[in-house]
Amino acid sequence: MSRANLASPPPPREMIVDKLFELFRNGGFDGVSISDIGNATGLGKSSLYHHFPGGKGDMAAAVLGKASDWFESEVVKALLEPGASREQRVDSMLSALDGLYCGGAKPCIFASMLLGGAEGRVNESVTAGFRAWHKSVARALAETGLSSAEATVRSTSAIVQIEGSLILSRALEDPSIFKRSLQSVRDLLLG
Amino acid sequence: MSRANLASPPPPREMIVDKLFELFRNGGFDGVSISDIGNATGLGKSSLYHHFPGGKGDMAAAVLGKASDWFESEVVKALLEPGASREQRVDSMLSALDGLYCGGAKPCIFASMLLGGAEGRVNESVTAGFRAWHKSVARALAETGLSSAEATVRSTSAIVQIEGSLILSRALEDPSIFKRSLQSVRDLLLG
DNA sequence: GTCTATAATAGGATAGAC
DNA sequence: GTCTATCCTATTATAGAC
Numbered sequence A, B: 001m002s003r004a005n006l007a008s009p010p011p012p013r014e015m016i017v018d019k020l021f022e023l024f025r026n027g028g029f030d031g032v033s034i035s036d037i038g039n040a041t042g043l044g045k046s047s048l049y050h051h052f053p054g055g056k057g058d059m060a061a062a063v064l065g066k067a068s069d070w071f072e073s074e075v076v077k078a079l080l081e082p083g084a085s086r087e088q089r090v091d092s093m094l095s096a097l098d099g100l101y102c103g104g105a106k107p108c109i110f111a112s113m114l115l116g117g118a119e120g121r122v123n124e125s126v127t128a129g130f131r132a133w134h135k136s137v138a139r140a141l142a143e144t145g146l147s148s149a150e151a152t153v154r155s156t157s158a159i160v161q162i163e164g165s166l167i168l169s170r171a172l173e174d175p176s177i178f179k180r181s182l183q184s185v186r187d188l189l190l191g
Numbered sequence C: 001g002t003c004t005a006t007a008a009t010a011g012g013a014t015a016g017a018c
Numbered sequence D: 001g002t003c004t005a006t007c008c009t010a011t012t013a014t015a016g017a018c
Helices: A013-027 A034-041 A045-051 A056-079 A086-100 A109-115 A123-143 A148-171 A176-190 B013-027 B034-041 B045-051 B056-079 B086-100 B109-115 B123-143 B148-172 B176-190
Strands: none
Touching: A013 A034, A013 A045, A013 A056, A013 A109, A034 A045, A056 A086, A056 A109, A056 A123, A086 A123, A086 A176, A109 A123, A109 A148, A109 B109, A109 B148, A123 A148, A123 B148, A148 A176, A148 B109, A148 B123, A148 B148, A148 B176, A176 B148, B013 B034, B013 B045, B013 B056, B013 B109, B034 B045, B056 B086, B056 B109, B056 B123, B086 B123, B086 B176, B109 B123, B109 B148, B123 B148, B148 B176
């Protein structure tokens, strides 16, 4: 409020992270080089190291952090919406996931990081991401009438189906596999 | 038959490929270096290039070839066993898969290659591997009483669950997720 | 078939000017 | 905050002796 140009354009770090996100989800950690990142962002190496002093590890961490934030704000929040019906919660999640994975055309960043090299440098974030997701699905089911045990089982099955269908959709180049799995997960969670 | 030492020890290429298999399934294509391979096999680079003149790409191709052969001899053959019951066929497959993935402790080489870099160098083999698997599961179900459409749907769901549970088991370091998915797949295919 | 040695290049990261 | 130039190491791959 004090100065007119205090609202000067903030660093486009968020846009850089978006590019990183797409690169890493497609190639995994070891499949993406700093040169690749430079080409994709239009930035030189020094600019990249200015934004991410820790280098490639920092970049991957930023991407996983963004993914976790996204899950928190788009999935967890919808699932735990107070007073919402189970149908509303589940449909919100599935709609968000459909967008994140572009209808089955794009991979899961957690899975790509898990399998794409990185020698365990990112495993904690990946584990935490899956755990948060799993926990909030189970809680949503428990809050809307299922027993805790049954909620946990169905939550596991839901994530298994999402992740598996992303793999198979990509391998067979058939996004309809993902689409049908979304429906199947819906039936599972609402049935 | 003609010479006594015709049966001299054949080149241990198969054992090399076994090591490569474990390396690539854990690190993906880009996560494994020639040095890593040298350490794991105890061979020098020149020996490796003697066995695989095309370099790392050849090594990955050999691994995917072995994986396809294994599926053909252990999974497809069991699934299409003439006269066998559906239960026999399915249990044979699940038992083989349980061994291949070490009860959920080890990843799928196809998935690792798919997500672990490699810039599309291996995608044809991966697609072919999944397609063969999917087709033979569907055929086994169709041969034992299901409609073709229903067989295809269940086959897709089975592979989705196997692959997804491998991802989640690894991410959460909980092989029981895989184990329970095997049971769930059994119910799906026999139900 | 395996080894030592050696290219040749790509990769990650830094220095310093602007 | 970005660029150019540079460094160092790892990496892929080859050559030639044994």
